[in-house]
Amino acid sequence: MKLIAIAASAALVLAPGVSVAQKSGAKPDFTLDPNYGEVSLETGFTPDPWTKSILAGGSVPASAVRSGCEGSVSAAPDLQLTFEAGEFDLTIRALASEDTTLLVNTPSGEWLCDDDNGGDLNPKVLISDPQSGRYDIWLGTYGDDMVQSTLEISELGGSDASGDGAPNTELEPNFGSVNLRTGFTPDPHEKPILAGGSIPAASAKSGCEGKVSAAADYQVFFEPGSMDLTFLVEASEDTTLLINAPNGRWYCDDDSGGGVNPKVLITNPQSGRYDVWVGTYGDDMVQSTLKVSELD
Numbered sequence: 001m002k003l004i005a006i007a008a009s010a011a012l013v014l015a016p017g018v019s020v021a022q023k024s025g026a027k028p029d030f031t032l033d034p035n036y037g038e039v040s041l042e043t044g045f046t047p048d049p050w051t052k053s054i055l056a057g058g059s060v061p062a063s064a065v066r067s068g069c070e071g072s073v074s075a076a077p078d079l080q081l082t083f084e085a086g087e088f089d090l091t092i093r094a095l096a097s098e099d100t101t102l103l104v105n106t107p108s109g110e111w112l113c114d115d116d117n118g119g120d121l122n123p124k125v126l127i128s129d130p131q132s133g134r135y136d137i138w139l140g141t142y143g144d145d146m147v148q149s150t151l152e153i154s155e156l157g158g159s160d161a162s163g164d165g166a167p168n169t170e171l172e173p174n175f176g177s178v179n180l181r182t183g184f185t186p187d188p189h190e191k192p193i194l195a196g197g198s199i200p201a202a203s204a205k206s207g208c209e210g211k212v213s214a215a216a217d218y219q220v221f222f223e224p225g226s227m228d229l230t231f232l233v234e235a236s237e238d239t240t241l242l243i244n245a246p247n248g249r250w251y252c253d254d255d256s257g258g259g260v261n262p263k264v265l266i267t268n269p270q271s272g273r274y275d276v277w278v279g280t281y282g283d284d285m286v287q288s289t290l291k292v293s294e295l296d
Contacts, residue, residue, distance in 0.1 A: 026059070026060045026061075026064065026075060027060060027064035027065055027075070028060055028062065028064065028065050028073055028074075028075060028077070028103060028105075028136075028138055029075050029076065030077055030105050030136040032075060032076035032077070033076060034076060034077040034078060034079050034080040034136070035054075035074060035076050035077070035078045035079075036052060036054055036078050036079050037079065037080070038079070038080040038081075038082065039052070039079065039080075039081055039082070039153075040081075040082040040083075040084075041081065041082070041083050041084070041153065042083070042084035042086075043084060043085055043086025043087070043088060043155065044086065044155070045155070047168075047170045047171050047172060048154050048155055048156050049091075049093075049152040049153060049154035049156070049171075050152070050153045050154070050171075050172070051150050051151065051152050051153075051171050051172075051213070051214050051215050052079060052150070052151045052174075053148070053149075053150055053151075053174055053194070053196075053197060053213045053215075053285075054078050054079065054094075054139050054148075054149050054150070054151050055146040055147070055148060055149070055285060056078070056094065056096065056100045056139035056140060056141050056146065056147045056148075056149045057071075057072060057073070057074070057139070057140060057141035057143075057144075057145065057146040057147055058072050058073045058074030058075065058138075058140065058141075059072060059074075060072060060073050060074060060075050061073075062101060062103045062113060062138065062140050065103070065105075065111050066111045066113060068113070069101070069103055069111070069113035070101045070113065070115045070140065070142070071100070071101030071103075071115070071140025071141055071142055072140055072141060072142070072144075073101075073103055073138040073139065073140040074138065077105075077136040077137055077138055078137055078138050078139050078151070079136075079137045079151060080134060080135075080136055080137070081134070081135040081136075081137060081153060082133070082134050082135075083130065083132060083133065083134075083135060084132050085129075085130045085131060085132045086155075088155035088156075089126060089127060089128050089129070089130065089155065090126075090127040090130040090153070090154075090155060091124060091125070091126050091127075091152070091153070091154045091155070091156075091157055092104055092124070092125045092127070092135070092137060092151070092152070092153055093118045093122065093123065093124040093125070093151075093152045093154070094118065094122055094123050094124075094139050094149045094150065094151050094152070095118070095122055095149060095150045095152065095198055095199075095214070096121075096122065096147050096148065096149035096150070096198045097147075097148075097198050097211070097283060098121065098141070098147045098283065099115075099116075099121040099141070099142055100121065100122065100123055100139055100140060100141055100147055100149050101113065101114065101115050101123050101139070101140035101141070101142075102114050102115075102123035102124070102125055102137070102138070102139060102140070103137070103138040103139075103140060104125050104127075104135055104136070104137050104138075105135065105136040106127070106130075106131065106133075106135055107131045107132070107133025107134055107135065108131060108133075112125045112127070113125070123139075137151065139151060145283075146284075147283055148196050148197060148198055148211075148283050148284065148285055149198055150197060150198055150199070150213055150214050150215075152214075166199065166203040166204055166214075167199060167201070167203065167204045167212055167213075167214065167216070167242065167244070167275075167277055168214050168215065169216065169244050169275045171214055171215035171216070172215060173215055173216045173217060173218055173219045173275070174193075174194075174213060174215050174216070174217045174218075175191060175192075175193055175194075175217050175218050176218065176219070177218065177219035177220070177221060178191070178218070178219070178220055178221070178292075179221045180220060180221070180222050180223070180292065181222070181223035181225075182223060182224055182225025182226070182227060182294065183225065183294070184294070187293050187294055187295050188230075188232070188291040188292055188293035188295070188296070189291070189292040189293070190289055190290065190291050190292075191218055191289070191290045191292075192287070192288070192289055192290075193217045193218060193233075193278045193287075193288050193289070193290045194217075194285045194286070194287060194288075195217070195233070195235065195239045195278035195279060195280050195285065195286045195287075195288045196211060196212070196213070196278075196279065196280035196282075196283075196284065196285040196286055197211050197212040197213030197214070197277075197279065197280075198211060198213070198283075199211060199212055199213065199214055200212075201240060201242045201252060201277065201279050204242060204244070204250050204252075205242075205250040205252055207252070208240070208242055208250070208252035209240045209252070209254045209279070209281070210239070210240030210242075210254070210279030210280055210281055211279050211280060211281070211283075212240075212242055212277040212278070212279040213277065216244075216275035216276055216277055217276055217277050217278050217290070218275075218276045218290060219273055219274070219275055219276070220273070220274040220276060220292055221272070221273050221274075222269060222271065222272070222273075222274060223271050224268075224269045224270065224271055225294075227294040227295075228265060228266060228267045228268070228269065228294065229265075229266045229269040229274075229292070229293075229294060230263065230264070230265050230266070230291075230292070230293045230294070230295075230296040231243055231263065231264045231266075231274075231276060231290065231291070231292055232257045232261065232262070232263045232264075232290075232291040232293065232296065233257065233261055233262050233263075233278050233288050233289070233290055233291070234257070234261050234288065234289045234291065235260075235261065235286050235287065235288035235289070236286075236287075237260070237280070237286045238254075238255075238260040238280070238281055239260070239261065239262060239278055239279060239280055239286055239288050240252065240253070240254050240262050240278070240279035240280070240281075241253050241254075241262035241263070241264055241276070241277070241278060241279070242276070242277040242278075242279060243264050243266075243274055243275065243276050243277070244274070244275040245266065245269075245270060245272075245274055246270045246271065246272025246273055246274065247270055247272075251264045251266065252264070262278075263296075265296075276290060278290060
């Protein structure tokens with residue numbers, strides 16, 4: 001499907017606050033709090049692309065705001081972007097293992113939508129000469145199931161549409177970072193992580209299992225002593241673990257932590273940054289707990 005971009009003066013475009021009569025009465029509503037929060041970016045932002053893991057889908061037809069828009073979305077936007085524009089175009093794109101759609105409301109009230117312009121079944125909206133202001137973004141699906149996806153926002157065109165992508169250590173981690181030094185307490189250090197993504201962990205290292213997000217889930221800045229360093233994930237479902245060490249070496253594991261829990265033991269750890277991904281085997285996200293320890 002080609003990108004639909006309808007000028008605000010056209011009869012079928014909805015300015016903010018104007019509703020469309022639908023049998024269900026439901027429509028995407030930019031006045032609701034976004035499901036995955038807000039982000040403020042200004043021209044020249046890094047890393048580019050900026051990414052966010054999002055569960056795409058909902059029960060509201062995207063066509064409720066513009067005839068021809070595809071898929072079902074949530075009533076609330078998935079993400080609210082406040083953007084300070086420069087001389088570059090703005091690309092908004094989604095990556096997923098299943099067919100997803102994209103719906104965007106621009107600062108002027110213009111509705112933009114797309115299905116497959118991002119390559120394969122991925123949607124992409126390219127906004128030439130973007131305005132500064134607020135962009136409300138929805139990711140949709142064709143079925144009732146939610147689909148794990150990665151939203152990309154870029155001034156450089158985003159990642160390569162022809163490939164599956166790969167875990168990227170240059171992206172901002174999904175769940176933040178921590179500074180630890182030998183002897184840290186409490187031990188283990190724990191962090192809740194929503195595991196999963198749309199990118200094969202094997203794209204980082206052959207033989208690694210599961211799917212992860214493009215961005216690392218967590219960054220650990222570590223100053224070692226004489227003890228080894230252990231990364232362990234606990235969850236009620238099968239998860240995997242992928243780690244990039246300060247020297248660039250990739251570690252991965254599936255079930256070494258007991259049951260279906262993954263564990264990576266790093267002997268004689270280096271000082272520096274450890275990028276950590278927690279993966280899953282299916283498309284669903286899995287709530288997990290990442291544990292970092294010197295005592296295991």
